[in-house]
Amino acid sequence: MVDFSIRIVVRTALSKSLVFMADHQRLRIHPMEGEAPPPPTTPLVPPGSSRSEKGIPLHHPPLLRSVPAVYTKPRKRSCFCKCMCWTISLFVLLLVILAATIGILYLVFKPKLPDYSVDTLRISDLRLNFDMSLYAKFDVKITANNPNKKIGIYYEKGGKLSVWYTNTRLCEGSLPQFYQGHQNKTVLNVSLSGQVQSGSTLMTALQQQQQTGRIPLDLKVHAPIAIKLGRLKLMKVRVLGECLLVVDSLSSNNLISIKASNCKFRMKL
Numbered sequence: 001m002v003d004f005s006i007r008i009v010v011r012t013a014l015s016k017s018l019v020f021m022a023d024h025q026r027l028r029i030h031p032m033e034g035e036a037p038p039p040p041t042t043p044l045v046p047p048g049s050s051r052s053e054k055g056i057p058l059h060h061p062p063l064l065r066s067v068p069a070v071y072t073k074p075r076k077r078s079c080f081c082k083c084m085c086w087t088i089s090l091f092v093l094l095l096v097i098l099a100a101t102i103g104i105l106y107l108v109f110k111p112k113l114p115d116y117s118v119d120t121l122r123i124s125d126l127r128l129n130f131d132m133s134l135y136a137k138f139d140v141k142i143t144a145n146n147p148n149k150k151i152g153i154y155y156e157k158g159g160k161l162s163v164w165y166t167n168t169r170l171c172e173g174s175l176p177q178f179y180q181g182h183q184n185k186t187v188l189n190v191s192l193s194g195q196v197q198s199g200s201t202l203m204t205a206l207q208q209q210q211q212t213g214r215i216p217l218d219l220k221v222h223a224p225i226a227i228k229l230g231r232l233k234l235m236k237v238r239v240l241g242e243c244l245l246v247v248d249s250l251s252s253n254n255l256i257s258i259k260a261s262n263c264k265f266r267m268k269l
Helices: 002-029 079-109 200-210
Strands: 115-128 134-146 151-155 160-165 168-174 178-180 184-196 215-229 232-247 258-268
Touching (some): 134 151, 134 160, 134 168, 134 200, 160 200
Antiparallel strands (some): 134 184, 151 215, 160 215, 232 258
């Protein structure tokens, strides 16, 4: 009697359990209205994997494509390019040092160009020769002025002084070699002589110009000099000058009056 009651109780419990599981499974497949669907389940076996005989997933590594290696030769600068770069860099550095040195010297010494003035002009001889060449001999007294306070000037060999009429050189003479100190004025007496071929036409033009009382002459200076800074003697430079003169006469052995004088000078390496 007791066994029969226990069996009835067990069967009743199993029936209720089966009904509950069936209802739960139906709710999962067909959710009720207004109820959110269950979240998706994660597959036990990832894509691209397989199972072993015991059901254990086996993962296979992805296949890698082999790329052939490309050999590139390393670039190297040629010796010529390196030498050029070093040479240019050194040249630029020297230019910078030279410019800085010149700038410092200019600020310290404040250099000024020497200037010249024509004091007197005398014509010793001006005549036509038998071969119709024109002979001229002038005596010129000029004053060379060094206005610099800290710079001395060496007048080197090769200095020239010449007198021109229009584009024709009448005569030429040499400047003496000497040293001129600071803020010094030196008077120079220079004798000039020269001969012009086919001088009859030139002599006629000079005589006609003399009748006006105003004869234009051009006195040119070419003086190679060296500058002295303290005890240092620098390289040679050239002083080029030009004095435009107007005189009243070209009579020989007479002191000629200079009515106008305009002098300009420049320095050239």
